[in-house]
Amino acid sequence: MLNPQWLRTFEMLAEAGSFTRAAERLGLTQAAVSQHLRQLEDRLGLLVFRRPRGIEITPAGRALLDYCAELEVADRRLRGRLAESGAESGEVGLISPGSIGLAIYPLLLDLQGAHPGLAVRHRFAPDAEVLAAVLANHYDLGLLTLKPDDEHIAATRFAQEPLELVVPAGATARTWSDLARLGFIDHPDGMAMANRLLARRFPGNAGARSLPRHGFSNQIGLILEPVARGLGFTVIPRYARRAFARQDAIEVMEGGESVVDTLWLIHRAEWPLTPRAQRVVAYLREHVEHTA
Template sequence: MINPLWLRTLRCVHETGSFTRAAEQLDLTQAAVSQHIQRLEAQCGPLLLRKPRQLELTPRGQLVLEFARQQDEASERLRAQLTEDDPYCGAIRMATPGSIGLRLYPLLLEQQRLHRQLTIQHRFAPSQEIVQSVLDGRSDVGLVDYPPEHPSLHAEPFMREALCLVVPHEITSASWSQLQALGFIDHPDGRSMARRLLGRLYPGQRVDDLPLRGFTNQIGLILEPVALGLGFTVLPHFAVSAYAQQEAIRVLTGQPEVIDTLWLIYRSEWPLPARHQRLVAWLAEALVRPATQTRR
């Protein structure tokens, strides 16, 4: 590794054209300036042609000088990034479960369209994997369905999300026998969600006895067979609201509701940058507005 102080001395010697003036500008002795150049040349080869009243860079010297300039520019960029926390500029790495991720992703794209200096990386993952991703530094922020008990993580409520009983559009109400006739469209969390919601809406009925009509592990495709009238399913609200063919499905409402809390998590050891804070606040507002409304 080349000593950055030697590189700075070379730049100053070149810009002033003199070892003496460089020493004055750097607040060093002329002997120290000469020593810096000698050590740099010992590492890189001859850099300067010393002529009476003139110093000229060799081809190697020009290369090293350009490298010194690049190093200075990189240092300036780093200092700017460390001191300036622009809420509309920089990288954001976010991980979310599939349900809310379907609703968030178009919003994230809209933010990147409005703010071209913002770079957003979004990953779909289960909550346990998201927790580990934030701990490992692979994600800056995450949304999970439980508050992890880890001293290195900060967790705060982000949004409440209801479970929805989703049927084909032509069905306006459903008895237990009608649900049995329709059959269940399952997914990785389907049975668990169905037990929680249907167990309350239809107390005393055995959810596990519902006939299976289909299964998919692709969150964006779970409602396709429901829209075709092939069965019903239970999904979180945001997965339902993100589905494009709303006219082909219907959410049956009833009491009591089953509502989960989504938690925002990030590392507790350092403050969340302004760009993350702004985006999280904007997303929380956008999620409660109709999907057709946008806002800067």
């Protein structure tokens, strides 16, 4: 890597046409200008011819001037990218679990629609992938259902999300035998969620695995479709239930003890969020709180 001060001296020397004028404009001694040139020529070869009336740039010197111009362009590009860190322009990446993702993605699109300079990149992923993606700087922000224990991650409470027992509209699930009659619609986190909630609602039960399983879906947006068709019940986070289009075809069984998960907003702890990322966080906090 060539010393930037040497390059600046060479550019000024080529522009001024003499060591004396270059030294004056740079506030250096002629000896310092000569030393900088010598350092460059030791690495790159002859850069200037010294003439009685000034200097003449060699082909190698012209190539170095082109290199200096390229550095200037790269510097402007970098400054431009950093300038894009405004609150209403540039890209923001956010990765989240499916349930909260269904709630926030339309909000992110609303924000992008209001600020066309903003580009939103969102991905649905399980907790482990969310954490890994933020650690690797692939995403600015992440949402987790468990608070991470990692010094490189800053985590703040974002929202709370209850688990819900969802049945077909008009059905009932007041007893364990009601659940057995309906049958369970499973999903990737279904058994774990069902055991957590049902253990509180129906103490002493045999566990969700003892219930007949009437279906399975790994698509967060489709888990409630078989429930809406009367094929069984499920346990699902509230944001996923609220995102389902056919609310009239399902029913949430209230009553009994609840299970509420805390959602954590994470980002890299070593540096502050960009203004646009802060804008996204503030917007989501405001609107998600209104829908919680």
